[in-house]
Structures are given as C-alpha cells and as structure tokens.
Amino acid sequence: MTSPSATVIVEGLTRLFDGPDGKPFRALDAVDLTVRAGTLTALVGPDGAGKTTLMRCLTGLLRPDEGSVRVLGHDALREPQAIQDRISYMPQRFGLYEDLTVQENLDLYADLHGVPQDVRRDRIGRMLDLTDMARFTARPAGKLSGGMKQKLGLACTLVRSPDLLLLDEPSVGVDPISRRDLWAILADLIAHDNLSVIVSTAYMDEAERCDDVFVLNGGRVLAQGTPAELTRQAQGLTYTATPPPGTPARFLQARLIDAPERIIDAVPRGGDVWFVRQPEAPEAELGALLGDAAWHPRSEALEDAFMLLLRQDQRTPHPAPVEAEALAPTGNSGQTDDAPEIRVRDLVRRFGDFTAVASTSFDVRRGEIFGLLGPNGAGKTTTFRMLCGLLPATSGTLEVAGHNLRTGRARARSAIGYVAQKFALYENLTVRENLEFFAGAYGLGFLETRRRVRAVMAQFELEPGLLARTLPLGYKQRLAMAAGLIHSPPILFLDEPTSGIDPLARRAFWRSITSLARAGVTVIVTTHFMEEAEYCDRIAIQDAGRMLIVGTPREVRDAAGGGGDIDMNQAFIAIVEQARAAEAQGQAAA
Known part of the structure; x- marks a missing residue:
C-alpha cells in the first residue's frame, strides 16, 4: 500500500520505445522515486532524459514495461482511470482549442471532467481571477500571446480541483513576467488548496523554488534531494572571473568551456563569468587558463550542481569545441567595414487598427550579437519577419546587408x-535530406552542397541517416541551425532558438554563436532566457510594439536601477514595468 505521506511511489520503472535504428531503447531505466504529499517537486534533466515519459507514466497514459507506479494509492497499470479522475495534467503544448474563446475552452474542459454547473461557476471564476484572464473571456485562444496561452492552459487544467497537478515544462517559450505570474499562481494554489505539484522544468531558478528535485539523465535518476542538498555537491568548486576591460565575457566563457579537463561549466553573468572547476583539477592551475582575468570563489548554486552531475555522468559528453572556419561566411555582405549590416529607421507595422510595431529604430554592426527581447506579444517576431523580408513594413526604412527591403528583397534574403x-524542418526526411533540400533552396550547386552538408553535419555532430522527427528537441535545434547556415550567410536570425532547450544544450548552442560572431557573422536573436542576454553585445527591449531601451547588458541593468546587484531577469522586469507605469500615468493625466 502507498504510504499516507507519499503521493507517488515508483519502483524499478522501465519504459522501452523503438529507436530510429529499429532497436529498442530505454527511455526510463529502472527508475525509483517517491514524491511526498503536499510538496512541490521538480524533475530536471537534459533533452531525452525521460522527464515527459515519466510524467505520462504517472498519468496512466503510458504503460510501464517493467516495475510499478502507484499514484494517490492507485496502481497506474491496473487503475489508470482512477488516477486520471484525481489528477490534472498540463502537457508542454497546453492542449488548447485555438478556434474557441477563452470561456469556451474553460467550459469544454469543465464538460470533459464532468464538473457540475454550480461548482464550475465558482471554480472558473477563481481561475480567471488568479490568472487575470477575466477581461479576455471572449477572445479566441489562438489570438492570445504565449504567456496568456500558458495561463489559460493552467486554468483549463485546474477547472476541477485535483489532488495532484502535473506540469510538463509549463514555462517554455514565455517571458520572465509570465513566468513570475505562473509561479505566483502555483504558490497560491499550494498554500490554499494543499495541492501536490510535480513540474518538469529547464529553468534551475524554478527548480530552486521546489521542495524536492530529481535530476534525470538517460532515463535514470542521477540524484535527488532538496535544492540545498543538491547544491552542496558543488561546494568549493565555484568561482567568478572578470575579463580584462574591453573583452566580452563570452570570449572568456568560450575559453573556459573549451577546457573540459579543468572546467565543468562556464556562463556569462553580469559582465563576469561564473564557472565550475573539475573536482580533480587543482585550483592552482586556474591562473594559467584565466590569463589576465581576475577571479575569486563564489557561493554555489543549484545550476552548478546540475551541470556537475551531468558532466560526471559518462553518457553526457562535453560538447566539442566549435571550428569557426567551418561556419565562417564565404563572402561578405557587400557593406563597407563601418556601415551597419542592419539599419532600421521608424519601422511601423499595423494589422488593421492594431499596431504591432511602432516607430522602431536601431542599427546592428557586422559581427555583433544583438538581442531582441520583450514580453510575449511585444512585437519581436513581427520585427523579425520584417527584417527577413517575410512581412512588408507599413512604413519606415529597413536595410539588410546594404539592400532596401522594399526594392531589393531577394538580394537581401x-x-x-x-x-x-x-x-521549419521536414519531419519525414533524414538529416542529410533536410540539409540538401535547404541547400537547393538557397541555390547551392551540387559540389558546394556536398561540401557544406558534410561541414555542418560534422560541426553540429548530426547523424545523416536519422529522420528529423526522431531527433530529441536539442538535436532538432542543431539541425535547424545547420540548415540556416548551409549557404554560409553573413547574417543569421534566430527566433527563440533555445525555447524548451535544457541548460546543457544551451551551452553548446551559445558556444557555436560565439564562434560565428568571431568568424564575422552578424547574429540577431530573440530569447526568453534572460541570462542569454549576457552573451549579446547589445540588447533591445520591446513592449507592446514600442522600443523601450537599446544598450549593452550593463547599460540595461544600470537603467533598471540595480547596476551589478541585479540579474538580467530582474532588469528586464523592471524596465518593462517602469515603462508600463509611465504609460499608465500618461493616460491617466490625459
């Protein structure tokens, strides 16, 4: 029988799937775990670790091949319906009906769960209040921003009152303000409903909020414990390094991450680099690696321990250093050395009476990494699509690689x-076939296509014969990057390329981006991972179509009022909320 103090007991859980080579592989391999009742529990791990498979086994949607799963006292193999009657599950894609309104989605889920009319009125009313969605009940779900879809998905999941809530990466693809709001909602539900919650997440700051954390990799549980217990595993191994004046932090980070025999992990933070030393590497050897950079010990964080555990697991290889020459553009854009690669002046895009982008201006220099940030619905993707020539501007001037997009769109593209x-991959084609297709679309000849396909497959460590649909999310990202670089372009646009990607894959991604920029490629990127803004030379923050600020990461933090004492998440929220408050005051005064 299940212990009264346990919501979930998993013993020896193994789940097999057919691999792309026709041989079975173990998505879960003899997993043991116990989830305490009334707690908030996190599942963390890289892509393919088994998090979603474990969640689906807990819901009774997947049958174990070996082992046992008991949820709320019920055997998942024999009593899946009894479990499903008492839990709520929100998958990664929210499960919304985009042609239905917010209210119609809520009513549909209430019907599906058999919620009585007198109960549903109060329950839906509370969910609308918690999510601040009462103003939008008549809006179709397909017209909501990513953050609003996230909130609606959670409200639909909780339209009945469950004993256990399962959330599979609920904050994928949403901005820091929406993430903050989600966790405020969860805190309210846990406090008032005594709700047990299991959440899988790619954000270590979210895992730090949880009572217990399970670290998975390759279908196995590597470690489990409270965030404090896990964090202590990195004690004595964590440092901060400050690069010499004029040296971008990402250059020092690249040097460190390319020394896996001495360094576990390295990431830019606040103009510095946080890094983790290999336990067997003497501290005295760090000076030669760091050169002119000043460095000192710092307190460890959960993400440090997470990366330590993954690196120590033999099935998680350190990414190979990127060869810049293989990624360098074969020619330049035709611009003079001092001319901006991208020039935007008074850019406007309207959809009927709605202004998606309002009078935006900025320049991007050659070899620069330029970050375009903003809340969901801020106009980032619309701006991107105009820059790429996929969407015409309503007004304003837009030049890419020296070509005016009104008159020279084909040359700019x-x-x-x-x-x-x-x-934009073709799921039924192999890796090689996808790359050959994109090479043909960009007009590469036969011999050049063969050369470039070989180069990018080697660069991104891709297996040519695997079908795109069988790739884990992190490898789909690599394939998409390879396809975008197949014709050696001087300018690369990346629209939220790391959404849903774990920290391990994000490190490898940004290592490649650093190498691209050093090779002369101009990179424009949008992201909801605010720590990734630290890799950028400059960032711009938009909200409601308006440009709020353009500057270096340090200038943005200074403008937010915190200087070096706040991280980029806090700076982003402060900049957006200050602008919204000023606009509200202006409207009230008018």
Whole structure:
C-alpha cells in the first residue's frame, strides 16, 4: 500500500520505445522515486532524459514495461482511470482549442471532467481571477500571446480541483513576467488548496523554488534531494572571473568551456563569468587558463550542481569545441567595414487598427550579437519577419546587408540565414535530406552542397541517416541551425532558438554563436532566457510594439536601477514595468 505521506511511489520503472535504428531503447531505466504529499517537486534533466515519459507514466497514459507506479494509492497499470479522475495534467503544448474563446475552452474542459454547473461557476471564476484572464473571456485562444496561452492552459487544467497537478515544462517559450505570474499562481494554489505539484522544468531558478528535485539523465535518476542538498555537491568548486576591460565575457566563457579537463561549466553573468572547476583539477592551475582575468570563489548554486552531475555522468559528453572556419561566411555582405549590416529607421507595422510595431529604430554592426527581447506579444517576431523580408513594413526604412527591403528583397534574403521558433524542418526526411533540400533552396550547386552538408553535419555532430522527427528537441535545434547556415550567410536570425532547450544544450548552442560572431557573422536573436542576454553585445527591449531601451547588458541593468546587484531577469522586469507605469500615468493625466 502507498504510504499516507507519499503521493507517488515508483519502483524499478522501465519504459522501452523503438529507436530510429529499429532497436529498442530505454527511455526510463529502472527508475525509483517517491514524491511526498503536499510538496512541490521538480524533475530536471537534459533533452531525452525521460522527464515527459515519466510524467505520462504517472498519468496512466503510458504503460510501464517493467516495475510499478502507484499514484494517490492507485496502481497506474491496473487503475489508470482512477488516477486520471484525481489528477490534472498540463502537457508542454497546453492542449488548447485555438478556434474557441477563452470561456469556451474553460467550459469544454469543465464538460470533459464532468464538473457540475454550480461548482464550475465558482471554480472558473477563481481561475480567471488568479490568472487575470477575466477581461479576455471572449477572445479566441489562438489570438492570445504565449504567456496568456500558458495561463489559460493552467486554468483549463485546474477547472476541477485535483489532488495532484502535473506540469510538463509549463514555462517554455514565455517571458520572465509570465513566468513570475505562473509561479505566483502555483504558490497560491499550494498554500490554499494543499495541492501536490510535480513540474518538469529547464529553468534551475524554478527548480530552486521546489521542495524536492530529481535530476534525470538517460532515463535514470542521477540524484535527488532538496535544492540545498543538491547544491552542496558543488561546494568549493565555484568561482567568478572578470575579463580584462574591453573583452566580452563570452570570449572568456568560450575559453573556459573549451577546457573540459579543468572546467565543468562556464556562463556569462553580469559582465563576469561564473564557472565550475573539475573536482580533480587543482585550483592552482586556474591562473594559467584565466590569463589576465581576475577571479575569486563564489557561493554555489543549484545550476552548478546540475551541470556537475551531468558532466560526471559518462553518457553526457562535453560538447566539442566549435571550428569557426567551418561556419565562417564565404563572402561578405557587400557593406563597407563601418556601415551597419542592419539599419532600421521608424519601422511601423499595423494589422488593421492594431499596431504591432511602432516607430522602431536601431542599427546592428557586422559581427555583433544583438538581442531582441520583450514580453510575449511585444512585437519581436513581427520585427523579425520584417527584417527577413517575410512581412512588408507599413512604413519606415529597413536595410539588410546594404539592400532596401522594399526594392531589393531577394538580394537581401540571399544574405540571411533564419531559424524560426518552430524549426521549419521536414519531419519525414533524414538529416542529410533536410540539409540538401535547404541547400537547393538557397541555390547551392551540387559540389558546394556536398561540401557544406558534410561541414555542418560534422560541426553540429548530426547523424545523416536519422529522420528529423526522431531527433530529441536539442538535436532538432542543431539541425535547424545547420540548415540556416548551409549557404554560409553573413547574417543569421534566430527566433527563440533555445525555447524548451535544457541548460546543457544551451551551452553548446551559445558556444557555436560565439564562434560565428568571431568568424564575422552578424547574429540577431530573440530569447526568453534572460541570462542569454549576457552573451549579446547589445540588447533591445520591446513592449507592446514600442522600443523601450537599446544598450549593452550593463547599460540595461544600470537603467533598471540595480547596476551589478541585479540579474538580467530582474532588469528586464523592471524596465518593462517602469515603462508600463509611465504609460499608465500618461493616460491617466490625459
């Protein structure tokens, strides 16, 4: 029988799937775990770790091949319906009906769960209040921003009162303000409903909020414990390094991450670099690696321990250093050395009476990494689509690689590589076939196609014969990047390329971006991971179509009022909320 103090007991859980080579592989391999009742529990791990498979086994949607799963006292193999009657589950894609309104989605889920009319009125009313969605009940779900879809998905999941809530990466693809709001809602539900929650997440700051954390990799549980217990595993191994004046932090980070025999992990933070030393590497050897950079010990964080655990697991290899020469553009864009690669002046885009982008202006220099940030619905993707020539501007001037997009769109497009949010891959084609198709679309000849396909497959460590649909999300991202770079463009657009990607894959991604920029490629990127803004030379923050600020990461933090004492998440929220408050005051005064 299940212990009264346990919501979930998993013993020896193994789940097999057919691999792309026809051989079975173990998505879950003899997993043991116990989830305490009334707690908030996190599942963390890289892509393919088994998090979603474990969640689906807990819901009774997947049958174990070996082992046992008991949820709320019920055997998942024999009593899946009894479990499903008492839990709520929100998958990664929210499960919304985009042609239905907010209210119709809520009513549909209430009907599906058999919620009585007198109960549903109060329950839906509370969910609308918690999510601040009462103003939008008549809006179709397909017209909501990503953050609002996230809130509606959670409200639909909780239209009945469950004993256990399962959330599979609920904050994928949403901005810091929406993430903050989600966790405020969860805190309210846990406090008032005594709700047990299991959440899988790619954000270590979210895992730090939880009572217990399970670290998975390759279908196995590597470690479990409270965030404090896990964090202590990195004690004595964590440092901060400050690069010499004029040296971008990402250059020092690249040097450190390319020394896996001495360094576990390295990331830019606040103009510095946070890094983790290999336990067997003497501290005295760090000076030669760091050169002129000043460095000192710092307190460890959960993400440090997470990366330590993954690196120590033999099935998680350190990414190979990127060869810049293989990624360098074969020619330049035709611009003079001092001319901006991208020039935007008074850019406006309207959809009927709605202004998606309002009088935006900025320049991007050659070899610069330029970050375009903003809340969901801020106009980032619309701006991107105009820059790529996929959407005409209503008014304003837009030049890419020296070509005016009103008169030279085709020439501008030939200088651009583009990786979209949804990865425009052909799922039924192999890796090689996808790359050959994109090479043909960009007009590469037969011999050049063969050369470039070989180069990018080696660069991104891709297996040529695997079908795109069988790739884990992190490898789909690599394939999408390879396709965008197949024609050696001088300008690369990346629209939220790391959405849903774990920290391990994000490190490898940004290592490649650093190498691209050093090779002369101009990179424009949108992201909801605010720590990734630290890799950028400059960032711009938009909200409601308006440009709020353009500057270096340090200038943005200073403008937010915190200087070096706040991280980029806090700076982003402060900049957006200050602008919204000023606008509200202006409207009230008018």
